[in-house]
Amino acid sequence: MIRKAIEKSANGLAVVAAICLVLMMMQIVADVVLKFVFNAPIQGNLEIVSFYYMVGVVFLPLAMVELRHEHINVDVFFMMFPRILQRLVYALTSLVTAALFALFAYQTFLDAVNATRTGEVMMGTNLVPIWPSRWALPAGFVVISLTCILHAWRAFAEADRFEPSPAPPDVGDEPR
Numbered sequence: 761m762i763r764k765a766i767e768k769s770a771n772g773l774a775v776v777a778a779i780c781l782v783l784m785m786m787q788i789v790a791d792v793v794l795k796f797v798f799n800a801p802i803q804g805n806l807e808i809v810s811f812y813y814m815v816g817v818v819f820l821p822l823a824m825v826e827l828r829h830e831h832i833n834v835d836v837f838f839m840m841f842p843r844i845l846q847r848l849v850y851a852l853t854s855l856v857t858a859a860l861f862a863l864f865a866y867q868t869f870l871d872a873v874n875a876t877r878t879g880e881v882m883m884g885t886n887l888v889p890i891w892p893s894r895w896a897l898p899a900g901f902v903v904i905s906l907t908c909i910l911h912a913w914r915a916f917a918e919a920d921r922f923e924p925s926p927a928p929p930d931v932g933d934e935p936r
Contacts, residue, residue, distance in 0.1 A: 766910050769903045770823035780816035784809055807888040815893045823903035826911070829924070838924070850924045851915040858908035865901035872898055 787802065787809065795801035802808075825831055838846060872894035874880075880891040915922055 763910060763914075766823075766903065766906045767827060770827045770907055773820040773900060773903055774824035777817050777820035780813045780820070784813035784817065787813070804884050804886045804888040807882045807884040807890070811882060811888070811890040811893045815896050819897050819900035822900050823907045826904050826907045833924075835924070843922075846924060847915045847919060847922055850922075851912040854908045854912035854915065858905045858912065861901045861905035861908065865898045865905055868894070868897035868901060 787805065791802045791805045838849065841849065872891070875891040875894040878891070879889065880894070881887045882890045915924075
């Protein structure tokens, strides 16, 4: 049940990130068209793209990427370890990673509370309120922290199905 909640949260944040990406593309295209066709660019476009869309695109899908074991890893020696040692190392590194992301979540939560309280804005061509975007970071960090804890737990609870890395992708037919 907890596993499903974490997976749904990770996938939900990834969907929000995908929506941010589509909206960012649409807004940039609209800005270019308005600028060159009507000489009327979108006011605050750079600030909105930078502080809303980019933040969402970068920080919200972190947990989904971790859930799929698709973050970059180097396992030169790791794969030579006995299976039990692989599980132990994987679980310990997952817990350390979870602790670091929990610290990030805590600090960015404090920053988001402060930004909300002060009504943080970015000065550009107009004042653009950016405090709402500050909440994406603690949301992303909390869910990736929970995902890392889930992976540490699964390394031992589901030892028979433990896989520290995803299966290699299908690359299609072999060259002839």
